Amino acid sequence: MKYISILGASGSIGTQTLDVIRAHPDKFRLAAASVGKNVEAARRLIAEFSPRLVAVADRGAYETLYSEYGGRLAIVYGEEGLVEAAVCSEADIVVTAVVGSIGLVPTLKAIEAGKTIALANKETLVVAGHLVTAAAEKHNVPLLPVDSEHSAIFQCLQGEKHEHVEKLILTASGGSFRDKTREELAHVTVEEALCHPNWSMGAKITIDSATMMNKGFEVIEAHWLFRLPYERIEVVLHRESVIHSLVEFRDTSVLAQLGTPDMRVPIQYALTYPERLPLSVAKPLNLATLGTLHFAPVDFDRYRCLRFAYEAGKRGGSLPVVLNAANEEAVAAFLAGRIPFLAIEEWIERALERHRLVSDPQLEEIREIDADTRAYVRSLLS
Ligand SMILES: NC(=O)C1=CN([C@@H]2O[C@H](COP(=O)(O)OP(=O)(O)OC[C@H]3O[C@@H](n4cnc5c(N)ncnc54)[C@H](OP(=O)(O)O)[C@@H]3O)[C@@H](O)[C@H]2O)C=CC1
Ligand SMILES: CC(=O)[C@@H](O)[C@H](O)COP(=O)(O)O
Ligand SMILES: [Mn+2]
Secondary structure: OEEEEEEOOOOHHHHHHHHHHHHOOOOEEEEEEEEOOOHHHHHHHHHHHOOOEEEEOOHHHHHHHHHHHEOOEEEEEHHHHHHHHHHOOOOOEEEEOOOOHHHHHHHHHHHHOOOEEEEOOOHHHHHHHHHHHHHHHHOOOOEEEOOHHHHHHHHHOOOOOHHHEEEEEEEEOOOOOOOOOHHHHOOOOHHHHOOOOOOOOOHHHHHHHHHOHHHHHHHHHHHHHHOOOHHHEEEEEOOOOOEEEEEEEOOOOEEEEEOOOOOHHHHHHHHHOOOOOOOOOOOOOOHHHHOOOOOEOOOOOOOHHHHHHHHHHHHOOOHHHHHHHHHHHHHHHHHOOOOOHHHHHHHHHHHHHHOOOOOOOOHHHHHHHHHHHHHHHHHOOO
């Protein structure tokens, strides 16, 4: 039996992780969970999975849940509560499924506590890949990718030697606006942006997919997970999201991982690795029915956020922290209807240009740069 803690259990990845646990009650048990403010989701998972501990980010939601369950199970609050869920003594595996850089500290604490990490929260590796990978190495903790592209690459690399890898090729759907011109992007709505062509995901990552910042983050995530320079990590447009990513080897042989777009597959693989279990809820791929798959090169002028991410990743240091913090603030402002879609990349560019690079930032500096960037980007609103 593996005991699981889910950080972000009420979200898209969190609820799909609960689906996997539900599908294999003889293999997995929920030890702890966190929610942000979703009281109803917390009530449901407590009733069904009886975790020992539930962490809640929102004060009001915490008070409601504490009044209902306090004494029967641990209801804990805020960032400290999130860390308690991450280090919960019962848990073997921590699924990091919160959104944003709020996931960094609990992930580091979980690593220090020796937990296996099933990593969905890519922002953690964007802002502090150097700290997270060093901590995982020091504590001999596996970082198992949940992100579909990284799970694909991880699967392709099983049994392969690092020195035999030529490059990684990440596939990108192109997001909600892939068929629009740049001119048309000036007038798109939040509602339109939230319609991803292939995946049903949380709001923030769906916007990141539309700007392709998601792919930029994934390039940085791949750099840290698979230890390859940015020059050997490529992106190709692939409309169908059926090939989840590819690895090219030195002899030009290319391995790919395919499947219908269903996050429960990579989530389950991270939880069962190195084993595989059946997943009856997932739909098998039928290539004959599918008929055709499409590929195209990425235009870095059309998707400027992807260019920013490559540049920030290559220059390194504190730039990816700024990239992420500016993006989180700009996306939140767009989702709140306060700025147009194209202002997202404009604000990120301004934040990056203004920043004075700090090389090898430690946790406290990362937190300061994150806060400073957020304050700057918010000031652009007024
Ligand atoms: N969705 C997907 O298919 C994929 C997601 N990812 C990555 O996984 C992560 C989660 O994404 P996704 O599931 O889509 O996101 P969602 O927005 O669906 O879920 C986010 C979760 O985080 C919680 N949360 C939000 N803000 C806070 C906070 N300040 N403190 C504590 N908890 C908080 C939410 O709680 P509440 O609901 O109560 O507000 C919710 O449980 C992201 O990093 C994303 O990039 C990676 C690959 C695929
Ligand atoms: C499901 C998943 O892993 C997402 O990160 C997905 O990759 C988004 O797709 P695009 O960023 O390619 O639109
Ligand atoms: Mn992905």
